[in-house]
Amino acid sequence: MRPTTNQAGAQRKRLSFSYPSRNGLFAATTPSTASAINLPPGHFLALPPTHAAPSPPSASSSTHADVPTSAQTVTPYLAASNLAPNTSTTASADFEVDVRTGFLPFDAAVDKLPVEYAVWEEALWAARGEGVVGQGLGLGVDGFKEQVWRKGIDEMPVLSIQSLLSSLPELRRAHVVLTYLLHFYVHSHPTLATPRTTPLPIPASISVPLLAVCPLLGLPPILTYADTVLYNSHPVHPHAAPSFERNPYVKSLVSFTNTPDEAHFYLASTRCELAGVNALSIMRASLDEAFMADSLSLTRLTGYLNDLAAIIDHVGDLILDVRNGCDPAVFYHLIRPWFKGGDSDGPLSAGWAFLGVQEETASGLSSAAEHGSQPSTSQQTTAGEQQQPLKGRKFSGPSAGQSSLIHALDVFLTVDHTPKQQSGTTAEESFMTRMLMYMPAPHRAFLQHLATVPHPIRSLVTVNAAKRPALVAAYDNALEALKRLREKHMRIATLYVIQQARKPPTDELIKMGAIPPPAAETQVLGDGQKHVVLQPTSLSEIIRDEEQVLRRQREEQEEGDEEVRGTGGTALIKFLKMCRDNTANAKLVGQ
Ligand code: HEM
Numbered sequence: 001m002r003p004t005t006n007q008a009g010a011q012r013k014r015l016s017f018s019y020p021s022r023n024g025l026f027a028a029t030t031p032s033t034a035s036a037i038n039l040p041p042g043h044f045l046a047l048p049p050t051h052a053a054p055s056p057p058s059a060s061s062s063t064h065a066d067v068p069t070s071a072q073t074v075t076p077y078l079a080a081s082n083l084a085p086n087t088s089t090t091a092s093a094d095f096e097v098d099v100r101t102g103f104l105p106f107d108a109a110v111d112k113l114p115v116e117y118a119v120w121e122e123a124l125w126a127a128r129g130e131g132v133v134g135q136g137l138g139l140g141v142d143g144f145k146e147q148v149w150r151k152g153i154d155e156m157p158v159l160s161i162q163s164l165l166s167s168l169p170e171l172r173r174a175h176v177v178l179t180y181l182l183h184f185y186v187h188s189h190p191t192l193a194t195p196r197t198t199p200l201p202i203p204a205s206i207s208v209p210l211l212a213v214c215p216l217l218g219l220p221p222i223l224t225y226a227d228t229v230l231y232n233s234h235p236v237h238p239h240a241a242p243s244f245e246r247n248p249y250v251k252s253l254v255s256f257t258n259t260p261d262e263a264h265f266y267l268a269s270t271r272c273e274l275a276g277v278n279a280l281s282i283m284r285a286s287l288d289e290a291f292m293a294d295s296l297s298l299t300r301l302t303g304y305l306n307d308l309a310a311i312i313d314h315v316g317d318l319i320l321d322v323r324n325g326c327d328p329a330v331f332y333h334l335i336r337p338w339f340k341g342g343d344s345d346g347p348l349s350a351g352w353a354f355l356g357v358q359e360e361t362a363s364g365l366s367s368a369a370e371h372g373s374q375p376s377t378s379q380q381t382t383a384g385e386q387q388q389p390l391k392g393r394k395f396s397g398p399s400a401g402q403s404s405l406i407h408a409l410d411v412f413l414t415v416d417h418t419p420k421q422q423s424g425t426t427a428e429e430s431f432m433t434r435m436l437m438y439m440p441a442p443h444r445a446f447l448q449h450l451a452t453v454p455h456p457i458r459s460l461v462t463v464n465a466a467k468r469p470a471l472v473a474a475y476d477n478a479l480e481a482l483k484r485l486r487e488k489h490m491r492i493a494t495l496y497v498i499q500q501a502r503k504p505p506t507d508e509l510i511k512m513g514a515i516p517p518p519a520a521e522t523q524v525l526g527d528g529q530k531h532v533v534l535q536p537t538s539l540s541e542i543i544r545d546e547e548q549v550l551r552r553q554r555e556e557q558e559e560g561d562e563e564v565r566g567t568g569g570t571a572l573i574k575f576l577k578m579c580r581d582n583t584a585n586a587k588l589v590g591q
Pocket residue numbers: 265268269272273318319322331398399400401402403406407486489492493496497539542572576579580
């Protein structure tokens with residue numbers, strides 16, 4: 001008799017390399033199990049753990065060239081991300097992917113650290129103006145409140161993270177609190193408006209504990225999607241199982257502005273993640289069927305892929321729902337500037353210097369996440385009144401491009417976002433690859449696991465294409481839905497970024513804390529309205545850098561600069577279109 005889906009799954013798990021863990025949807029294996037089984041070369045389970053090692057990985061262990069890939073099964077952009085997961089602790093024995101909440105942690109997010117860390121929580125509460133709209137720190141303001149607060153951070157004691165080590169939810173909260181403090185510290189700084197030529201020093205009170213927490217979670221020392229979304233949301237009943245219908249996520253814990261708009265912005269992504277849980281279940285069931293690959297399996301797989309298309313459409317609609325509570329101008333002028341990273345002035349960014357931390361710790365931690373190859377350096381007097389070089393680290397600010405859910409859909413359906421290599425040049429790491437380094441390590445490991453499954457869905461569909469037109473149609477249907485999701489997302493990015501970048505903030509927004517653009521950057525155009533004509537957004541800088549890096553190697557610097565100023569967001573749309581087109585190009589028929 002043919003085994004049921006569950007039996008097939010159990011058999012696959014036994015035959016391949018996984019065992020079920022408590023709530024893990026896709027279970028990982030222990031190092032001892034890994035060594036007992038024949039893993040494909042370069043499989044992440046065959047690599048020594050790196051991100052949680054007490055000392056930074058050596059230069060050789062962090063070169064991408066070390067990772068051999070199987071052209072057939074590995075999504076190339078994942079192959080470029082080489083950090084092996086930490087399989088040495090129980091906390092990460094699974095991929096932190098829960099059957100009920102997907103990439104969102106099942107356990108309620110901690111909303112306050114233990115009393116020993118009260119000074120951090122109090123600093124955050126003060127920065128947020130005790131949760132009152134308009135009372136928090138201002139963007140780039142040199143007011144009394146901001147000066148006092150930053151001085152307080154400069155003088156805050158450097159706390160050990162020892163007492164947090166036994167609790168994963170508390171470690172996550174520590175990353176949330178410290179990275180919000182970091183961004184409050186950086187962006188309330190009066191030099192925000194003018195690009196810095198020297199790295200901005202980050203006091204040891206933030207740097208030291210943050211850089212101790214980061215390797216334990218496998219996150220970089222900057223605000224990430226995990227901080228704003230995954231670890232920052234509560235359902236109606238925080239201690240009951242979250243559920244889309246019965247116990248939806250309704251509360252976002254920390255924000256910069258305390259506005260309902262910011263909470264809605266985060267919660268829109270939380271809802272996408274929760275809606276995506278069913279997509280993850282379908283992926284697991286599909287891979288079980290791919291293992292069996294008999295006639296009944298192929299029929300089931302056809303159904304699963306059509307179901308997946310419906311879920312992807314739902315996630316796309318939830319992205320559009322961001323409009324039902326987050327005003328685009330409030331987002332662009334009041335919320336988004338807080339997100340900027342140390343790379344936000346483009347290739348010339350001076351970055352942020354993490355004081356009190358061994359340079360090797362900072363760079364060994366997650367340099368693959370950084371933008372640009374080399375940190376900038378400068379001689380400066382630091383708090384220790386010693387002349388020492390400051391190394392500016394250039395990490396990027398948070399983006400839903402760090403959502404493991406969307407990456408998982410790409411990997412499962414084999415959508416390739418690797419930049420096309422031009423002859424005579426070296427392929428550069430893409431935005432999508434770099435975003436892997438901004439995900440919690442277990443999620444990154446999960447994606448690597450998904451990319452190395454022995455029976456990828458695409459191969460199965462291709463092999464059976466002639467006999468199974470319905471299967472091909474279902475696979476293409478899922479891709480078409482993902483393409484539609486990206487089109488919806490492009491509408492949102494256009495509304496919230498491109499259109500807003502062209503309008504200066506209203507007086508009302510300026511009163512609420514938006515930074516007025518320099519007069520030289522606004523002009524009254526034919527419609528009698530003020531327009532921003534020269535605002536190179538950090539984002540277009542970033543995207544331009546991503547997309548045009550190869551071209552820039554061959555072109556004059558000035559020409560590149562002209563392009564940023566002239567287009568004001570064209571590069572962003574070009575990038576998002578490229579992601580959409582990569583999705584469409586994966587279709588087997590009727591592209
Ligand atoms: C107001 C809401 C949103 C805005 C303004 C927005 C804007 C952007 C921008 C500007 C990018 C370009 C890369 C970057 O710098 O981050 C981007 C990329 C991306 N965003 Fe969003 N986004 C929004 C909501 C979402 C949501 C809710 C999701 C899904 C959870 C999402 C998923 C992605 C993904 C996956 C990328 C990478 C490009 C791609 O795969 O097509 N975004 N977004």
